[in-house]
Amino acid sequence: MDVKPLVVENLTIHYYTLEGIVKAVRNVSFSVEKGESVCLVGESGSGKSTIGLAIVGALPGNARIVSGRILVNGVDVLRLSQKELEKIRGREVSIIFQDPAASFNPLFTIGQILSDVIKYKLNVKDKNELRKLALSALRMVGLPDPERIYNSYPHELSGGMLQRAAIAVALSTKPSVLVADEPTTMLDVTLQAQILDLLQDLRRKLGLALVFITHNLGVAAAICDKILVIYAGSMVEYGPVDEVLTSPLHPYTKRLLECVPRSSARVGRLKYIPGSLPDLRKLPPGCVFAPRCSEVMEVCKSVEPRIVEVKPGHMVACHKYSR
Amino acid sequence: MHATSILGDNVGLLDVIDLVKYFPIRKGVFGRIVGYVRAVDHVTFSIGENETFALVGESGSGKTTTAKCILGLLKPTSGKIVFMGKNIVELKGSEAKWYRRNVQAVFQNPFLSLNPRMKVEDIVAEPLKVHNKDLPKDEVKKIVYDVLERVGLTKALAKRYPYDLSGGQAQRVAIARAIVLKPKLVVLDEPTSALDVSVQAQILNLLVDLKNELKLSYLMISHDLSVVRYISDWVAVMYLGKIVELAPTEELFEKPLHPYTQALLSAVPEPDPKIMKSKKRIVLPGEPPSAINPPPGCRLHPRCPYAKDKCRVEEPKLIEYERNHWVACHLYTRR
Numbered sequence: 001m002d003v004k005p006l007v008v009e010n011l012t013i014h015y016y017t018l019e020g021i022v023k024a025v026r027n028v029s030f031s032v033e034k035g036e037s038v039c040l041v042g043e044s045g046s047g048k049s050t051i052g053l054a055i056v057g058a059l060p061g062n063a064r065i066v067s068g069r070i071l072v073n074g075v076d077v078l079r080l081s082q083k084e085l086e087k088i089r090g091r092e093v094s095i096i097f098q099d100p101a102a103s104f105n106p107l108f109t110i111g112q113i114l115s116d117v118i119k120y121k122l123n124v125k126d127k128n129e130l131r132k133l134a135l136s137a138l139r140m141v142g143l144p145d146p147e148r149i150y151n152s153y154p155h156e157l158s159g160g161m162l163q164r165a166a167i168a169v170a171l172s173t174k175p176s177v178l179v180a181d182e183p184t185t186m187l188d189v190t191l192q193a194q195i196l197d198l199l200q201d202l203r204r205k206l207g208l209a210l211v212f213i214t215h216n217l218g219v220a221a222a223i224c225d226k227i228l229v230i231y232a233g234s235m236v237e238y239g240p241v242d243e244v245l246t247s248p249l250h251p252y253t254k255r256l257l258e259c260v261p262r263s264s265a266r267v268g269r270l271k272y273i274p275g276s277l278p279d280l281r282k283l284p285p286g287c288v289f290a291p292r293c294s295e296v297m298e299v300c301k302s303v304e305p306r307i308v309e310v311k312p313g314h315m316v317a318c319h320k321y322s323r
Numbered sequence: 324m325h326a327t328s329i330l331g332d333n334v335g336l337l338d339v340i341d342l343v344k345y346f347p348i349r350k351g352v353f354g355r356i357v358g359y360v361r362a363v364d365h366v367t368f369s370i371g372e373n374e375t376f377a378l379v380g381e382s383g384s385g386k387t388t389t390a391k392c393i394l395g396l397l398k399p400t401s402g403k404i405v406f407m408g409k410n411i412v413e414l415k416g417s418e419a420k421w422y423r424r425n426v427q428a429v430f431q432n433p434f435l436s437l438n439p440r441m442k443v444e445d446i447v448a449e450p451l452k453v454h455n456k457d458l459p460k461d462e463v464k465k466i467v468y469d470v471l472e473r474v475g476l477t478k479a480l481a482k483r484y485p486y487d488l489s490g491g492q493a494q495r496v497a498i499a500r501a502i503v504l505k506p507k508l509v510v511l512d513e514p515t516s517a518l519d520v521s522v523q524a525q526i527l528n529l530l531v532d533l534k535n536e537l538k539l540s541y542l543m544i545s546h547d548l549s550v551v552r553y554i555s556d557w558v559a560v561m562y563l564g565k566i567v568e569l570a571p572t573e574e575l576f577e578k579p580l581h582p583y584t585q586a587l588l589s590a591v592p593e594p595d596p597k598i599m600k601s602k603k604r605i606v607l608p609g610e611p612p613s614a615i616n617p618p619p620g621c622r623l624h625p626r627c628p629y630a631k632d633k634c635r636v637e638e639p640k641l642i643e644y645e646r647n648h649w650v651a652c653h654l655y656t657r658r
């Protein structure tokens with residue numbers, strides 16, 4: 001049987017701060033098949049980026065993984081030593097971020113950065129071979145004139161080109177899992193469309209398992225197979241993208257979709273979700289969404305809902321659906 | 324009154340006529356001018372009373388530069404900005420103050436636009452103090468608290484500092500500061516781009532309510548076409564310093580004429596898998612060229628799928644192709 005490239009099980013992550021323990025991620029589970037893309041969707045503070053960082057083993061020092069497993073090609077990366085982790089990070093799992101300009105060292109050319117990654121991660125010593133691999137990585141992401149890009153410094157490239165270069169660096173080691181943390185948020189819509197197309201294309205061609213983190217439900221609809229909706233660190237709904245977006249089950253997903261203005265039709269007055277995110281240091285008992293939920297019941301205020309499979313592959317954590 | 328006054332006799336609340344803003348590029352020890360960034364290149368439009376006019380376009384299209392010229396933060400290279408019959412480029416003294424009182428702004432990031440060392444109530448009171456020095460203290464306080472209540476903020480928040488507010492609350496404070504003088508026009512520069520969707524919806528609703536209640540006009544600068552469709556009456560699409568299309572909102576979204584507008588609209592992702600699958604995507608290759616040496620002829624021609632020989636040499640004029648629907652493209656000739 002094939003091992004899934006990425007399996008996340010019951011992941012719980014806390015941040016230790018001077019103001020208390022922030023329960024950023026609680027009991028999140030999902031898996032990604034080869035060539036599949038799963039979107040983590042949520043608003044600021046939902047914990048989506050924390051999950052992304054945990055997958056690549058790059059959590060900040062004050063974060064503790066309280067429980068759970070992250071299996072990359074069957075290996076639990078949370079149990080590895082730093083040295084063993086180095087062999088997986090950047091090799092089997094890569095990440096790209098929102099601001100490509102911040103992910104490049106401005107003092108090195110794209111070519112130097114790219115060759116360094118290939119040199120250390122793939123153990124390639126031969127200079128000509130290195131250059132060849134770097135150029136082919138630049139070509140793979142559709143950058144025109146790779147020779148010129150190879151010799152360019154980050155500030156000489158536009159945002160769209162730089163994000164392509166970041167994708168080239170991330171994929172130059174041929175990883176099986178790519179985490180993309182809001183990679184198109186800073187780009188204009190036409191460039192966003194180009195980058196989304198590129199990621200779709202590469203995912204199919206290379207059989208990448210793609211974890212795509214976004215707050216934009218439209219972007220999620222454009223790129224994912226499955227969607228995982230997170231609210232205040234808890235997964236509230238998980239399922240195929242078509243189902244979650246056209247017949248959402250969880251009240252949070254429903255309300256969130258109603259908030260979004262559409263370019264395809266003029267809507268009447270926009271709905272909104274009253275209240276604000278709970279304090280992640282003092283979580284309410286019961287369902288985290290209960291204080292803002294319009295369909296709240298008595299049980300929601302005291303008992304935390306378990307995630308249940310309502311339809312095949314479509315899961316939701318809400319008392320309305322638990323029997 | 325509306326944008327037909329681009330060339331007609333009608334006068335709007337604010338008429339931008341043939342606005343040009345070039346930024347010189349200097350080089351060498353003597354600061355010799357070696358070229359210009361043509362940020363805004365002959366732009367004309369008009370905003371009517373109680374109307375929301377949106378300028379949309381991608382980075383570098385000149386929409387923010389246009390807004391800065393209107394706010395008086397930049398001096399135009401040439402052209403006129405006429406507000407209630409007066410050319411504001413030449414205003415001085417009390418007349419300039421009158422203009423600033425009537426035209427206010429809300430920016431993208433409230434944490435950058437609010438003074439971190441001032442309390443919310445002082446932030447909102449400041450415009451009153453500047454423009455009406457004789458107003459008694461308790462009167463100021465009353466107005467401030469009324470305005471804060473109007474934008475949906477509780478009294479308890481008035482004593483707080485900006486860092487103590489959420490993004491949505493801070494943006495409400497910025498809106499309160501903008502409307503406290505009862506202006507005629509508010510420039511909204513990406514007012515919801517930094518907010519989460521659930522908060523964005525609240526702010527957009529608030530803006531719509533305020534517009535109706537206070538008979539405000541908005542100049543909305545945005546790259547988010549979904550937001551623009553929700554909030555505006557008129558839309559002008561800018562590309563490399565030029566308006567390429569201008570029409571009432573529904574007309575523009577339902578019948579986009581310019582290839583650039585069509586591409587822009589087709590690139591917006593929608594949270595509806597059915598629409599995403601049926602959508603015909605028009606992909607423009609490459610990225611917008613630099614505004615230092617814009618391409619000759621039509622500025623879109625290097626990326627346009629319909630470019631003809633004429634597009635490479637002759638610059639298309641903005642024409643009224645259908646009633647109220649203006650487009651600058653050689654595919655459309657005046658009928």
